[in-house]
Amino acid sequence: MTAMYSDRALVIGAGFAGLLAARVLSESYGDVVLVERDQIAVDAVTKANSGYRAGVPQAHHPHALLARGADVLETLFPRLGTELEDAGAVRADLGSDFLSRAPAGWAPRDHIGLSVLSMTRVTIERIIRRRVLKLPNVSLVDGVTIDGLLHDRGTVTGVQGRRDGEPFADYADLVVDASGRNSKLVSWLAEHGVHCPAPVIVNGHLAYTSRLYEVNHDLKLDWKTAYEITYAPTTKRGGAVSSVDGGLWFVTLFGAGGDVAPTDEDGFLSYATTLECQDIAEIIKTATPASKIYRVGNLRSRWNRFHKVPDWPRGLLALGDSVVSLNPVYGHGMTLAALNAATLQTLLQRHDLAKEPLTFQRAIARTAQIPWTSATTTDLGWGTKKLPPSTRLTQWYARHLFKVIPGNRQVYRSFIRVSQMVDHPAALFRPAVLWRVLLGRALSGWRRRARQR
Template sequence: MGGTTLTRRRHAVVVGGSLAGLLSARVLLDHFEEVTLLERDGFPGEPVSRPGVPQGRHLHVLWEHGRGLLDGLIPGLESDLLAGGAPDLRLPADFLWLTSGGWRRRFDTTRMLTFSRGLLDHAVRGRLFGEPRLAVRTGIEVTGLTGDEAVTGVRYTERGDAARAEELMAADLVVDATGRGSHAPAWLAELGRPLPRETRIDPLLGYASRYYAIPPGHDPGWKALYLQAGPPEAKRTGGLFPQEGGRWICSLSGAGGDYPPTDEEGYLEYARGLRDPVLYEAIKDAEPLTPVVSFRRTAGHRRHYDRMRSWPAGFAAIGDSVCAFNPIYGQGITVAAASALELDRMLREDRSTRWFQRRAKRAGAGAWLISTGEDRRYAETQGPRVLPHTRLINAYVSLAVRAANTDPDSCADMLDVLGLAKPPTSLFRPAALARIMANRSRPPEAAPLLPEPAAR
């Protein structure tokens, strides 16, 4: 059946310098004599985006639960982010937030960090790359795995050198962290393993983002704007969040093929078409700092490695290589951290790599359920047919959203689920259910201009 425990722990190889790859390397250093990180691109010396992170120039947030997981894996990371200028926001007190069920009152419920992806990755690398037992090699293209019943290493070439022959690197454990574009299914097929079944759900959603300078003296009573879509008809979402350097990142997105344009006039006109003009009014006279950049690889996929009849020892897939979901919900960082902790548990408890694949699926289960459930609200979404129970769940979630808009305890319940501190099933527990039903008939709030006077 494969997937036996590791017999040696001398050398581990991580393929891919994604956040999941960096966190995997951090964990492996606690269990192996040497760790090698192989990345096809380079790593910048400054906190800027890089080509190997295609979604890196768009909006990133870190929920409170993920913040704790990350700082546990890399002590001091949170202080580095704050020192780098990452805003620390009260959620939703600092937000003007239009949900699918109306405006949300501004309770002081939890916290959220916002930052550029460049700052986050730079801070992680700064804490990690000084470790002498970690070898970092860039410009490396991994072409396959070596081994049979167990993976024994990788095959690779120097990127851009077509004449150079493949080389081999031995490893007791190989971790694939190459993200959405992972070639692991083909690598496993070369070893005679059947290809895993894959579930794919595509809401046909596209992003367009740019930075703006926050106007001097700007103080409208909020620090961040979040105008959500109102499916199935209203497909557009807009976020305007502060980041380090005294700037806003504005990310506009549209589902069902309603993609935001990247030209100046079209971008502003698209923002004007959001469910409320407040974001458009904020940016129409603000100073743009960058061109508009787009991103459309937002389909969710789930590779069911946990269901394969035969899984090799010495190989693990993590992060978006296993399960990627619509990034609009801001849960990828938290899932990457949770998955890295499962990798650590596998090694501490001497579990098999097959066991890890089951745990990796579980680490992303909540985010998958939330994102795909919301994505299925659009008629244009591509994927398996929508089952009746999905429609019932979505109807209940709509009631939960409305309750969270006006009731502080329901808001805390909802944010715990969105931030992955609690599973989505927690919304069905008796206390949460009672709050949701008690608030189901309350009328939607008008746009609140000030936070709640009494913090929770």
């Protein structure tokens, strides 16, 4: 049984990570308050508002919830998957319903038995927000700009800022920063004499450009999601299209190593025609646009190493993108936030985290290690700096693994389970996979070499 430590917890940010934190904190605190910069109250319980918020510019682009993340959410919110499907989310098997192209060719299309739900960020956030705000001890205060922390002798006691042009302050026994990749927590701590190590930043030199389209039922496609990856150093262009929210397609074009998909109509289509997956260009040609074309560049990963701050104040936790924000191309963000929430729930059963905050920060640092390594090892391939031997070895193995994926169902199945964070990366080094990767073409069969683009 979860212990009730005190009366009040405050969460900065009512986005995905903040909502999950509030759901977990509601088990241990009598009063949980979500403090949000954007105006979102109307959208909390209805569909009347479109749900696109200035604080989440990434909402105009696809968001992946990996299979591991979906399992965690189902534990926190029973029957969430069913509710999302009722709202239009599309369930797809990661094998038979996916058309996937690695640099060396097309992946096998066998049924894997591992599925994911495809939806817009607006849909999943709206439904989770509605669930959280139905909890009797959770409330939302929106339209608040937080300017700093309230602090007393090594303990964070609340937040201060502005609301409707007036001073705002609120006090709590525990403050949780879930304000995302634009968090100002490092600066707020410095104002109170707490200095954090410089963050680790890996620039992926990637950009993506996205648009929603209405599904064209005249196109007879045998997949629900199609994607073609970029891969350093030669495959600079990629793309993806997925069925979302019932009657929409989300089309995204990737660019790496200096390539960027244009945001004008003709340029967007022209870029898509250079891909091997011609279904993407066909959709752009024939489907009706349902949004503008949006682009985000300079995609990078950043890790604020809060777990290494010895004088980290009591009464303060940080999670989600405030701590580790990964290049969104790889789709780890929401799943990592869900894992942070699961860690918070587990630790609250044994610790008063307001008094032992580093216990939590160190735990989520361990959780972040695998997705961080996965994302940054790939992105470092676009740079020019000499990399450590361990990173070069990992990149070498990954290149050979991708070469055998088109001809080997077992390797592809293992890769999918690892990429969905269901299995540990060690599964890719089991003998049955390792030998196929090392022997490569001898066990994979002949295939045409993918052209460089």
